[in-house]
Amino acid sequence: MKTVTRLLLGGVIATLLGAQQLQFNLDHLAPKASNVVDVQLSKDLLQFAANFLDGKDDPEEAQVKKLLSGITGIYVKSFQFKAEGVWSPADMDAIRKQLRTPQWARIVGVTSVGDGESAEVFVRSENQKMTGLAILVTQPKELTVVNIVGSVDLNSLSELGGHFGIPKVETPKK
Amino acid sequence: MDWLEQELKRALERKEPAPGFAGRVSAAARRRPMPRWIAVAASVVVLSGAAAGYRWYEGLRAKRQVMTAIRLAGEKLNRVQTRVMEVRQ
Numbered sequence: 001m002k003t004v005t006r007l008l009l010g011g012v013i014a015t016l017l018g019a020q021q022l023q024f025n026l027d028h029l030a031p032k033a034s035n036v037v038d039v040q041l042s043k044d045l046l047q048f049a050a051n052f053l054d055g056k057d058d059p060e061e062a063q064v065k066k067l068l069s070g071i072t073g074i075y076v077k078s079f080q081f082k083a084e085g086v087w088s089p090a091d092m093d094a095i096r097k098q099l100r101t102p103q104w105a106r107i108v109g110v111t112s113v114g115d116g117e118s119a120e121v122f123v124r125s126e127n128q129k130m131t132g133l134a135i136l137v138t139q140p141k142e143l144t145v146v147n148i149v150g151s152v153d154l155n156s157l158s159e160l161g162g163h164f165g166i167p168k169v170e171t172p173k174k
Numbered sequence: 175m176d177w178l179e180q181e182l183k184r185a186l187e188r189k190e191p192a193p194g195f196a197g198r199v200s201a202a203a204r205r206r207p208m209p210r211w212i213a214v215a216a217s218v219v220v221l222s223g224a225a226a227g228y229r230w231y232e233g234l235r236a237k238r239q240v241m242t243a244i245r246l247a248g249e250k251l252n253r254v255q256t257r258v259m260e261v262r263q
Contacts, residue, residue, distance in 0.1 A: 037242060037246060039239045039240075039242060039243040039246075041236065041239055041240060041243065045236050046236075046240065048232070048233060048236055049233065049236035049237045049239070049240045050240075051233060052233040052234060052236065052237040053237055053240070057237075058241065060241075061237075061241070064240060064241060064244050067244065068240065074240065074243045074244075074247075076242075076243045076246055076247065078246060108254050108258060110254055110257040110258060110261065112257065117257075119250070119253060119254045119257060120254075121251065121254055133247075135247060135250045135251060135254070137250045137253070137254075144246065144250055146243070146246065146247045146250060148247065154251065157244070157247055157248045157251055158248055158251045158252050158255060159248070160244055160245065160248035161245070161247070161248025161249040161250070161251050161252035161253075
């Protein structure tokens, strides 16, 4: 009886964790890509990495370290291709399907007809607390999926994005 | 006796060792071997150093991965914000 209970409990925990962490099945795109970014950082690895974020190499490290305090996992897959039409909409549909649960909510979705870019931001929340973030960006020659497990300050994350080459965008205060 | 037998006889015949050979063997047998604890300590130092070096390398690698991931996520989020601002304007 105890074994059955343990198995059931394990299954429930695995399901909950799995729901926070998206499953990417995009490895078939890697051989066709000209540039690949594949990052898989679990909680243990993030804590380990945080010890090395001392700001000696990069002044932004302190800010990143602060950001990591609420994060328990970072998973990124980004592919850049030399030609168009390498990735298919089905690749993204498999990921979007996982985001069609009550916990996940799409907060932004932008599609540009001109350059064929599509960008979506999903936030996962439980008991009014943020527990995950997903960013899906596609361009004719690019596909990027970012999944952050845990709580992350979007403004700080965006600020870091601005500091790394793209001009910072001021978000209007409510 | 043919040449083969002569060769064998010459190869197998008793030869006297060089002068002082017995003394050198006795001296080597009397010499004290290196204490075992020195070998163990040296191994521990080498292994600890290698482990620390590997841990340092892994830490730097993990840090680089974190920075890359956060940069990319921030960049994409910022890009979405830029698009939203463009649409608003």
